[in-house]
Each structure stands twice: as structure tokens, then as C-alpha cells.
Amino acid sequence: MPTLLILNGPNLNLLGSREPEIYGRDTLQDINDSLAKAFPQITFQTFQSNGEGELIDRLHQARGQVDGVVFNPGAYTHTSIALFDAIKAVALPVIEVHLSLPEAREEFRRHSFITPACRGKIAGIGAHGYHLAVQALIKIIEG
Ligand code: DQA
Numbered sequence: 001m002p003t004l005l006i007l008n009g010p011n012l013n014l015l016g017s018r019e020p021e022i023y024g025r026d027t028l029q030d031i032n033d034s035l036a037k038a039f040p041q042i043t044f045q046t047f048q049s050n051g052e053g054e055l056i057d058r059l060h061q062a063r064g065q066v067d068g069v070v071f072n073p074g075a076y077t078h079t080s081i082a083l084f085d086a087i088k089a090v091a092l093p094v095i096e097v098h099l100s101l102p103e104a105r106e107e108f109r110r111h112s113f114i115t116p117a118c119r120g121k122i123a124g125i126g127a128h129g130y131h132l133a134v135q136a137l138i139k140i141i142e143g
Contacts (some may be wrong), residue, residue, distance in 0.1 A: 001041060001043055001044070002041075002042055002043070002044070002053075002068070002101055002137070002138065002142075003042070003043040003044075003045065003065070003066045003067055003070065004042055004043070004044055004045070004066060004067060004068050004070060004134060004137055005044075005045045005046075005047065005053065005058075005062045005066045005068075006031075006032060006035065006044055006045070006046045006047070006061045006070050006130065007046075007047055007048075007058060007059070007062075007069055007070065007071045007072070008028060008046075008047070008048040008049075008074070009048070009049065009050070009071075009072060009073040009074035009076050009077075010050040010075055010076060010077070011074055011075070012028055012048055012072060012073040012074055013028060013048050013050070013129045014033070014098050015027050015028045015075070015099075016028075016030070017128075019117060019124055022099075022100050022128045023099045023100060023126075024099060024127055026126075026127045028048060030111075030127070032046045032126045032129055033130070034127070034130075035130060035131065035134060036071065037135070038073055038131055038134075039134055039138075042134065042138070043142070045062075045065075045066060049080050049117070052076055052080055052082060052083065055076070055085065055086075056082055056086045057071070057084060059086045059087065059089075059090050059092075060082075060086065060090060062090060063089075063090040063091075063092065066092065066101065067092075067093075067137070067138075067141045068092060068093040068094070068095070068137035068140065068141055069087075069092055069093070069094045069095070070084050070095050070097055070133040070134060071087075071094050071096055071097065071114070071118075072095075072096075072097045072098060072099070072130075073096070076099065076108075076114075076119040077096070077102065077106060077108055077112045077113065077114050078100070078102075078111060078112065078113065079111075079113065080113055080114070081113055083113065083114060084113045084114060084117045085117075087117035087118065087123050088107065088117050093120060093137060093140050093141070094101075094117065094118045094119060095120045095121065095122065095128050095133035095137055096112065096114050096120070096121040096122070097116045097118060097121075097122050097123070097129045097130055097131065097133045098121075098122075098123035098124065099126050099127065100123070101123050101124030101125075102123060103121060103123075104124070119136075119140060120131065120133070
């Protein structure tokens, strides 16, 4: 029974009401609930923080405790070398997820510091991207 961490960064606690035309109407709780329903064989841990240090601490805590991580780093995607380092340090398979397609938006969203540390990336298809990321991790874990 794989254990996966669903990790979400800044402002994603406001999903549902935050710019719904970009991010959709599902809340973060809706997304986490839909994952638990769709993948009853997986044990999910979920964590959201608006703080970079807390996300780093949670990744460290996941080391040896989970089999993989689905990570939407929010705007830290475009700024955080520390999160890149944390992903490398914990040596877990991480799938980067974005609800929107950052590359198709403002110029400052085109670069991700996170991608080079990740096993894969899914972006631009809304909340369903979290489901595809879980499927990808199952495939990676089961080999
Ligand atoms: C996001 C994309 C980021 O550019 C943005 O800062 C977010 C959300 C997404 O899920 O589409 O906060 O990660």
C-alpha cells in the first residue's frame, strides 16, 4: 500500500474562490477528497503551507515516510532554489503539478526552479492533474 504526500504551496488554501477562471472552482479539500475516493488503495498525507520553510520542513519529514510526492509549489515554483535543493535532498520521486499552464501565462511564470529536481510534471488541466500525478507515481513506485 503506497503512501503519497499531496503537498501544496502558497495561496492554494484559497482554491475555490481564488481566480476561479484560472484555477477552477474545486477547493483544496475537494481535490484531496477526490483523490482519496479515486485511489482507495493509497494512503494519502496532505499538507498545505504558505511558508517556504514549512514546505521544506514537510519534505524533510516525508523522507523515509512516504513513497512519493505530488507537489504544487505555487509561486515558489518560480523563485525557490531552496525547494529545488529540498527535493534533491530527500531523494523521493516528486511530480510537479500546476492547475494552470504557467508557460502560457505571464513571462515571470515561464521558469520553474522546481522542474529539474522532479521526476515529472503535469500542468494546465486543472484538478485532474493531481489524479494523473498520482497515477504516474503508482507506475513509478510499482515499476
Ligand atoms: C500554480 C501556478 C503558479 O504560477 C501560481 O503562482 C500558483 C498556482 C498553478 O497551480 O497553476 O500559485 O502553481
